[in-house]
Amino acid sequence: IKYFPEPFRIKAVEPLRMLTAEEREAKIAAAHYNVFYLSGEDCYIDLLTDSGTGAMSQEQWAGVMRGDEAYAGASSYYKLLEAGKDIFNYGYIQPVHQGRAAEKVLFPILLGKGKFAISNMFFDTTRAHVELTGARCIDCVVAVAKDPSHRAPFKGNMDVEKLKKTIAELGAENIGLIVMTITNNSAGGQPVSMQNIREVAEVAKANGIPFNIDAARYAENAYFVQRDEPGYQNKSIKDIIREMFSYADMFTMSAKKDAIVNMGGLLGVKDANSPLILKIKANCISYEGFFTYGGLSGRDLEALAIGLYEGIDNDYLRYRIGQVEYLAARLDDAGIGYQTPVGGHGVFVDARAMFPHIPYNEYPGQVLAVELYKEAGIRTCDIGSYMLGNHPDTGEQLKADFEFTRLAIPRRVYTQAHIDIMAEALIEIKKRAHTIKRGYRITWEPPILRHFQAHLEPI
Ligand code: F0G
Numbered sequence: 279i280k281y282f283p284e285p286f287r288i289k290a291v292e293p294l295r296m297l298t299a300e301e302r303e304a305k306i307a308a309a310h311y312n313v314f315y316l317s318g319e320d321c322y323i324d325l326l327t328d329s330g331t332g333a334m335s336q337e338q339w340a341g342v343m344r345g346d347e348a349y350a351g352a353s354s355y356y357k358l359l360e361a362g363k364d365i366f367n368y369g370y371i372q373p374v375h376q377g378r379a380a381e382k383v384l385f386p387i388l389l390g391k392g393k394f395a396i397s398n399m400f401f402d403t404t405r406a407h408v409e410l411t412g413a414r415c416i417d418c419v420v421a422v423a424k425d426p427s428h429r430a431p432f433k434g435n436m437d438v439e440k441l442k443k444t445i446a447e448l449g450a451e452n453i454g455l456i457v458m459t460i461t462n463n464s465a466g467g468q469p470v471s472m473q474n475i476r477e478v479a480e481v482a483k484a485n486g487i488p489f490n491i492d493a494a495r496y497a498e499n500a501y502f503v504q505r506d507e508p509g510y511q512n513k514s515i516k517d518i519i520r521e522m523f524s525y526a527d528m529f530t531m532s533a534k535k536d537a538i539v540n541m542g543g544l545l546g547v548k549d550a551n552s553p554l555i556l557k558i559k560a561n562c563i564s565y566e567g568f569f570t571y572g573g574l575s576g577r578d579l580e581a582l583a584i585g586l587y588e589g590i591d592n593d594y595l596r597y598r599i600g601q602v603e604y605l606a607a608r609l610d611d612a613g614i615g616y617q618t619p620v621g622g623h624g625v626f627v628d629a630r631a632m633f634p635h636i637p638y639n640e641y642p643g644q645v646l647a648v649e650l651y652k653e654a655g656i657r658t659c660d661i662g663s664y665m666l667g668n669h670p671d672t673g674e675q676l677k678a679d680f681e682f683t684r685l686a687i688p689r690r691v692y693t694q695a696h697i698d699i700m701a702e703a704l705i706e707i708k709k710r711a712h713t714i715k716r717g718y719r720i721t722w723e724p725p726i727l728r729h730f731q732a733h734l735e736p737i
Contacts, residue, residue: 377532
């Protein structure tokens with residue numbers, strides 16, 4: 279397939295350096311085979327995350343200079359408020375410093391010990407914030423999502439029958455929250471259809487359960503709806519976003535993804551008169567800062583207000599999704615498995631298919647992440663059993679539905695030549711995959727979100 283050309287050109291450059299193979303070998307060993315301990319400058323291509331790693335535009339940088347640093351009521355706050363209300367059509371918009379801050383502010387209000395939260399799939403920090411309140415998480419993603427080779431649209435969807443059954447079994451009064459993650463990051467950046475959002479909203483409403491959108495990649499989701507869902511081809515991205523959000527009661531958002539800022543988050547409440555808002559403001563003041571800045575500098579608020587619009591631009595989104603599709607097509611040609619069809623923010627390579635002989639508790643996704651670093655200085659991460667961790671009650675290693683290695687593509691950062699290097703590194707590793715016999719064991723781990731900090735060693 280053809281590479282969709284960038285709707286921008288490069289004005290500032292950031293030099294990269296490539297270490298030798300021996301140096302990379304030493305660096306990853308010194309990092310305890312945990313990519314989070316590598317220095318950024320030791321990574322030639324950094325695909326650890328698409329979060330906060332995007333390139334801001336000249337308008338955003340100009341906005342940084344204009345940022346109003348007033349403690350209360352900064353003009354940059356009002357600009358952000360207007361943008362948020364315009365795009366989402368919500369009554370209340372709360373800036374916070376990133377996505378998990380929105381979770382920390384909101385979840386304790388709705389969840390606690392004995393409660394459950396149900397999602398199509400929780401992202402790891404979102405899961406952690408549910409568990410920190412004492413509540414427990416249940417994932418209800420559609421079954422097709424669990425078969426990476428099965429091509430189907432909207433593999434991020436919630437299994438609505440399973441959702442209804444789970445609510446009936448646990449009792450609606452014990453479900454504190456339903457969370458729809460768009461796109462579904464953990465399932466491979468897979469989109470959720472408008473129809474699915476609508477159906478889940480109906481279930482939530484019928485059972486009196488608050489419905490939250492985890493909106494980190496909402497613009498990419500809207501693009502998929504516009505492209506692939508019948509009836510949406512002639513609707514604008516903004517109209518699609520407004521419809522998606524009209525079905526929910528609130529949203530938490532990491533603005534470090536689709537709003538293309540290096541730091542920022544939002545919390546939105548649809549009903550401007552909701553009693554939630556006072557509690558949100560109170561938590562925000564305690565944890566984040568006064569509610570008109572929410573842990574951000576005025577310059578960050580300004581850049582975010584601008585980035586929200588750049589992230590929903592049609593030409594940008596076509597380029598963005600096109601770049602990921604180009605990489606996926608190169609992997610198709612080489613017979614390398616990944617979560618298909620490719621999602622929005624990266625390629626989730628099926629490490630179980632690449633290393634079928636390595637069991638889940640030797641972390642095949644981590645094996646491939648280490649190999650990509652050794653091969654070409656590419657930093658990626660495991661989205662599999664290594665990331666999932668242990669059961670919060672029994673401490674037993676959980677078996678993930680997938681063993682992915684995620685190549686998350688930063689926004690507006692890498693060129694076609696970089697994308698080709700990613701494909702070629704994977705092709706080289708596939709050739710020698712059978713010679714890598716064993717995976718890794720964990721020699722030390724913290725109790726929660728262990729993948730960020732654990733130490734590993736080759737078995
Ligand atoms: N929800 C989703 C779906 C996410 O992907 C993330 C972050 C968060 C919430 C938390 O947001 O990082 O701003 O606090 N995902 C990043 C990633 C870290 O690499 O996928 P945050």
